[in-house]
Amino acid sequence: MTDTTPRPAGAPLNLRPAADCAYDVVSLGEVMLRLDPGERRIKTTRSFDAWEGGGEYNVARGLRRCFGLRGAIVTALADNEVGRLVEDLMLTGGLDTSWVQWVPYDGIGRTVRNGLNFTERGYGVRGAVGVSDRGNTAIAQMQPGDVDWDELFGRRGVRWLHTGGIFAALSASSADVAEAAMQAARRHGTVVSYDLNYRPSLWQGIGGPARAQEVNRHLAQYVDVMIGNEEDFTASLGFEIEGVDENLTDLDTAAFRAMIETAAAAYPNFQVVGTTLRAVRSATRNDWGAVAWSRVQGFAEATHRADLEILDRVGGGDSFASGLAYGLMELGSIQEAVEYGAAHGAIAMTTPGDTSTASLAEVRKLASGGSARVQR
Secondary structure (H helix, E strand, O other): OOOOOOOOOOOOOOOOOHHHOOEEEEEEOOOEEEEEOOOOOOOOOOOOEEEEEOHHHHHHHHHHHOOOOOEEEEOEEEEOHHHHHHHHHHHHHOOEOOOOEEEEOOOOOOOOEOOEEEEEOOEOOEOOEEEEEOOOEOHHHOOHHHOOHHHHHHHHHEEEEEEEHHHHOOOOOHHHHHHHHHHHHHHOOOEEEEEOOOOHHHHOOOOHHHHHHHHHHHHHHHOOEEEEOHHHHHHHHOOOOOOOOOOOOOOOOHHHHHHHHHHHHHOOOOOEEEEEEEEEEEOOEEEEEEEEEEOOOEEEEOOOEEEEEOOOOOOHHHHHHHHHHHHHHHHOOHHHHHHHHHHHHHHHOOOOOOOOOOOHHHHHHHHOOOOOOOOO
């Protein structure tokens, strides 16, 4: 049900003019090589499809490829053939790679390497499985001073910075790099979005949930647009969602609204909060929706899509984030933003790979109530 509470006039965010900036969006995070066994299992396959992907990268790529905005990626790669394959995939995605830090390779990966991510999609009662091989990667070793942030956000100009909890969890220095980027972005009037993206496997060896909350609560002070799902807000920020069962079989949004209000009160810098709503019926059938809140315009709820058919769920949340960001940047309405986010996420989960292959026309059609009838 869409919130009918009257909302004040005005855009949810104060964005830098596009004409003053070289980039509409810049993402900071790791870009890995995803090895996809397709309909097979990781442990029994003999061939993989190769994609690039990463929680933060996927957002900028979606804004570039689907929504036509100008984007760049700040990351680091070991300078070898695998790193150059990732670069080639990123170039296909259309992002400016001039801010990639290339780290000399030692020949065997003893001191630096590129991240790999093996992911099988799951089907029916068999859930999706991800196996990351990303220890000691180039991006995990990045230091705050490795990038001239004032050159990027000041002289070049960026309207929107996106990073998140996956990058912050990679190493002891990653959170410091994120903080340096976020501080510089705010100095120069760039909107900062952050996807909590809680991954237990990333935090378990460096302090677990307690460390995740320590890091994310600290970085939250620099965030304008906070994004996550129900697990993210609980595990990363400590905000409990009351009255929702563990499997989310009931997507009553009242509990989520209460959680968002609590988060917004705790962090006055939050201008927008967005959360996806997912009830997992099976690996291939999910209920899907989203709620967003703007300090200026209030609450909005996306069209609820019950029993949505899923081909590959990886990247659905990232596509929600990019659609939400597009709506906030270009449409100026929290209702349109959450509809575009939910529609983009839904379409992204109908295709393989981490990244979206949707077009703006497809997202606009679905967000406006379009169907899946054949187009001839």
